Amino acid sequence: MTASPALSETTSRHEDFALLDAWWRAANYLSVGQIYLMDNPLLREPLTRAHIKPRLLGHWGTTPGLNFIYAHMNRAIRARDLDTIFIAGPGHGGPGIVANTYLEGTYSEVYPHVTPDAEGLRRLFTQFSFPGGIPSHVAPETPGSIHEGGELGYALLHAFGAVFDNPDLLACCVIGDGEAETGALAASWHSNKFLNPARDGAVLPILHLNGYKIAGPTVLARIGEEQLTQLMRGYGYEPRYVTGDEPFAMHVAMSEALDAALDEIRAQQREARASGFRQRPLWPMIVLRSPKGWTGPKAVDGVPIEGSFRAHQVPLTGFDEHPAHVALLEAWMRSYRPEELFDAQGALRADIAAQAPLPTRRMSANPHANGGLLLKDLALPDFRDHALAVPLPGQVRGEATRTCGTFLREVMRLNAAHANFRVMGPDETASNRLGALFDVTDRMSTAEILPGDDHVAPTGRVMEVLSEHLCQGWLEGYLLTGRHGFFSCYEAFIHIIDSMFNQHAKWLKVTRHIPWRRPIASLNYLLTSHVWQQDHNGFSHQDPGFLDHVVNKKAEVVRVYLPPDANTLLCVTDHCLRSRNYVNVIVAGKAPALQWLDVESAARHCSAGLGIWDWASNDAGTTPDVVMACAGDVPTLETLAAVDLLRHRLPELRVRVVNVVDLMALESPASHPHGLSDAAFDSIFTTDTPVIFAFHGYPSLVHRLTYKRANHRNFHVHGYREEGTTTTPFDMTVLNELDRFHLAAAAIDRVDRVRNVAGHLQQHLRDRLLAHRAYVNRHGVDMPDISGWTWPAGR
């Protein structure tokens, strides 16, 4: 490969790039050193097998390209005083980013034992991919990063999320051509339709085509430059190509491309800020086409390495079987001329070190990449001001998410000046009844807007796109850079980002134990249009299993809330928006539903996490015959309807009603910090009374959380059994035996004292189910005494 002809007048400019090239060589040297060495870091003695790690782990292939880009970004930062973060999409190239942060001095600042000298170098090398050391990818441990480089696909989303509402920030985002094949990345190029240069910063995507994945070629490297250019223009970017392998020609080409791209970005920002946003520009981007494993061994034992898929991980191995490979490694490392790079003590030579930006401008020390440093509390209204009036339980109806929407509107309004709060959703903000937000803001778009569009503007703060990946990725980037957000989603389709949730939860878990990382705002999900409200869309829209997925992650990170009505949802939302370093999952319905608690009762109930609803129970002063427990809005309704029925028809049955808002309160305190003590749990659920538990999700989750509790053997959980179709809301509960009749029957069945005398009542319950079936099949709606049921006012 050679550089493009137009950019090939390189020799005359060698001197301009000598120090930049030295930085690049130093970064490459440190990268190789991290992968291979545990001693003799400066090669001040001949390399021997004993200096080489016994177990070689790491990804070399992408690393020299990352180092090349990093070095060039530093040049541009110094020249333009840029405020920049670096997103390494090919985050497997961890040693490269670590090397640069070390060369910038940041690494030694946050990890003082890794000193800028020979001993520090030895530690830097040894710790990499080593037990007790650091991971092989760009990770939370890496200064300057908001992006774990393990699971691919989210680089561009994190970059855009980071620059939203950060007008002076530039995110330099490297996208590997492997990563570019993923769904999330393929969609995320369109993020430019959601970026407003008048108020947001900029993303400079650098697509790094090194041609290969682990073994096969990459798609974007094999479609020809013409189609790639069209693809990028179609996505709304004008590509500039930097192609070749001769270092100095490449330095010239890269610096020219970078300068042109940064000029263009600045021009677009100036215009939008001077004249207001008018039209989405064609944004610049760079395609860097360089060999995989660039500057590494050309071939080993006659097999090509550089420029092939074989450079992907550790290109030179087998030192025990092939002692001659030691010399190859030494020659490779010496090709970077370490003696020109480090001084006698092993510190980077001052003239090379001066290639780093000013301390506050180093990408490795940019506070945006440690967002907690910049985090400001949200200004929050008193949620009580938005409460529904609930004079008596079960008498008035309300829409929980609509109430929540008015609260969120005030949050949006109060924080508009700080520009640090956004709401995400896959085109469902209004459908999920959060439409009050549109009183104070709009849907965000910098694509074409037509008359008749409903609340769409380039200044909007509601981010709607029919991609859960984009919503999630932007929000992660926004939170990680120290802002706040709220993501409302259809419950079933949140599984689309299961894997992204995993990575974010893992990030949070690790950062909690890194002292220099500051807490960030929690990631708040509102799952609505949930399984029990998919009578409209049917079976494909019914899956409450995100909760099961979430609780697999560390208890210190995850929280799950199932508010039964509007005022409890308000309390929970307020709580979540104040919290830090969690993933909060709230499940709440949007349909009109009976309300149970006034706001003060709601606040007390949410604070306790779970509790007995005395007003619904008739076991005062005695041991109950049965505990009717519930978690979730629809299960709460059905439980109370069942209790009403039981108390009316079988008044001698002593019933205790327990409602659970904070699901993790069910778990043992040893397993989750919200877990109720065993004593408290037993005082509520008893140690020997049957518990009929109506649960929003899959029943196994309640068993999972409670199996260590004394009374677990008496827990009988009703929940979603993967039965459903397009039918009525009540019929959905019947199909899954979560309805009032099944719950009442289950209660009777479990209480010895009444089972044998309640045959008539059991028959009545069966008759009611048959009547329901006949009615709904005939009329297509629920029987009026079911859909219109309320809790008896006088009770």
Added chain:
Amino acid sequence: MTASPALSETTSRHEDFALLDAWWRAANYLSVGQIYLMDNPLLREPLTRAHIKPRLLGHWGTTPGLNFIYAHMNRAIRARDLDTIFIAGPGHGGPGIVANTYLEGTYSEVYPHVTPDAEGLRRLFTQFSFPGGIPSHVAPETPGSIHEGGELGYALLHAFGAVFDNPDLLACCVIGDGEAETGALAASWHSNKFLNPARDGAVLPILHLNGYKIAGPTVLARIGEEQLTQLMRGYGYEPRYVTGDEPFAMHVAMSEALDAALDEIRAQQREARASGFRQRPLWPMIVLRSPKGWTGPKAVDGVPIEGSFRAHQVPLTGFDEHPAHVALLEAWMRSYRPEELFDAQGALRADIAAQAPLPTRRMSANPHANGGLLLKDLALPDFRDHALAVPLPGQVRGEATRTCGTFLREVMRLNAAHANFRVMGPDETASNRLGALFDVTDRMSTAEILPGDDHVAPTGRVMEVLSEHLCQGWLEGYLLTGRHGFFSCYEAFIHIIDSMFNQHAKWLKVTRHIPWRRPIASLNYLLTSHVWQQDHNGFSHQDPGFLDHVVNKKAEVVRVYLPPDANTLLCVTDHCLRSRNYVNVIVAGKAPALQWLDVESAARHCSAGLGIWDWASNDAGTTPDVVMACAGDVPTLETLAAVDLLRHRLPELRVRVVNVVDLMALESPASHPHGLSDAAFDSIFTTDTPVIFAFHGYPSLVHRLTYKRANHRNFHVHGYREEGTTTTPFDMTVLNELDRFHLAAAAIDRVDRVRNVAGHLQQHLRDRLLAHRAYVNRHGVDMPDISGWTWPAGR
């Protein structure tokens, strides 16, 4: 909107399209009827409120466009005798597809009670989105469909999967502009780099821009035609635009665009089949830009409907509050002139019915869309021929997936002539040690291939792309059309397709109860590079939770296997490739590991699902003190090492070793068909002995599966606790307390008889852990007596 000028000479050709237009009107009429009516289907009396369903559900907005495309495809099918299936990406438009299948007569063939007359129409209308009826989306119940229209994003993938190895098949794939925003769809355009016109059929993508989602505008409708054209060309398609709202102008434009596209496809196929594949062509595609809710009410109560987001669902409602709306609905329905469409009995008029293709060419009756009809058993080699020789347990090492690879190679070879088997993987076939496949086939690519590429060819049958979405979607399409496949994936990243798995499992669950749907081959996952082998990539690559996700789905559909070694993996693979209508999840490692069972023992063990390993136990003829159970390869190794240690140092302890291959055998037979009877379970796990269970995944899953078993309270499960980083394989087990020392200590701790006398041994175990920590932190590798441990040969 008007048609493009070049295509606007419409009036002279009205007659050509009169019958096509009548079909379209009939389909639209039937669509509106399904959404609204429960009686008076032909409007033979004035419409009243009583004829209208009390609960109105459905998605009108996309439907007329789907009907338009369907009608035009029928014209092309008749003219060209095409073999075609229809994929409705905007599957919310269920009433449209149902309407067309009814007009084609297929619906009455598979559902004889829905007759082609007035009574049948009444039933057709009433059943839609009605309790006891059919779902509102295109669904398994819809003849001719392989695609559930609920969760968006997978239309194009299903289309490509369907036409792979079906040279004469055309998939007409409609993509909604909402769906086009999803990650999976954005990436799936690149599927054309994996399609070979010499041996595969063709996909005709029709991007339907109707401009709006539920509430907001769509991205692709708002980027301008120039960028959209560039985007499509960049993806490798040449778009043809059909834009407008005047029906006859649109008929002309659509028929011309369709003819041109189909000519082009045929020409490409002819050339590739005559001369062999040379170069990926620019494939045709169509952009249909028509109003949302086309032909529906222009406005209701002064608010615009047609062409706006308000047409998305049910555009006209509130019949009780606004009785005048009944007349609006009637006028809307009469605008399709039903009296011209249906005869006196209510049957479609013969001249219009003749617009349908020949019975065997109807898209609603295409056997590819009921793939089980075409399914042929795989020719399978005897897996015993590929077995590893295992003369004694725990003496020889082998790589389980490599052994599996040689078996898969033979499967590939034996079925090459049938062209009905493909292997999918995100660039990991070789990395996952299935490289033997490349002895007989290649990686598939019709993008550029360069010298130095490793086994890449346009004739390959291994589908590698760095997108789990693409692998999954193609495989679904391939299986649903009656072929076989195998998907190997890094365990952690299979979560990327959690949601796609959900939809496929739901599809299978429903189809099992539809008599005319024939069983298809199971979807087989091999999850490898699993949590215990991510010592290389670290924490981001560690998540065994797909199993938890899978077991939430119906027991009749899901199977989970954890073969402990190579020969058990062979048996399980053979079994899965023979099975039908399941999702089989196999978890097995790729690293060299000790082997336990010869192939006959392996076959017996797999057939039983779980069993006592007598050769490892010392409780013969007695009740054991402790059951050491294990599931998964690494847990099995650590369990046996723990048992070795216990038997050596505490010979008086009676230990029973139980290994679990078929995870669902743990569950109650009432919950899963593979569940062991309680008697059998108790005979193995006892009813009162402590069980130390070493599990591959999150411990809670074992509790979840066994909580109804008599001995559950004595189950102590060790598994992944969400602890890990880049470290050694053994250290990974230590971090999660799954290692031999923790397991041995747990066993001692639970047995009263030895706990008080084994203090010295417990101290030894603690010392060994400390020694491990010191050694691994110093050397970066595991202690030789750990990494080199084998089961005592003489035992």
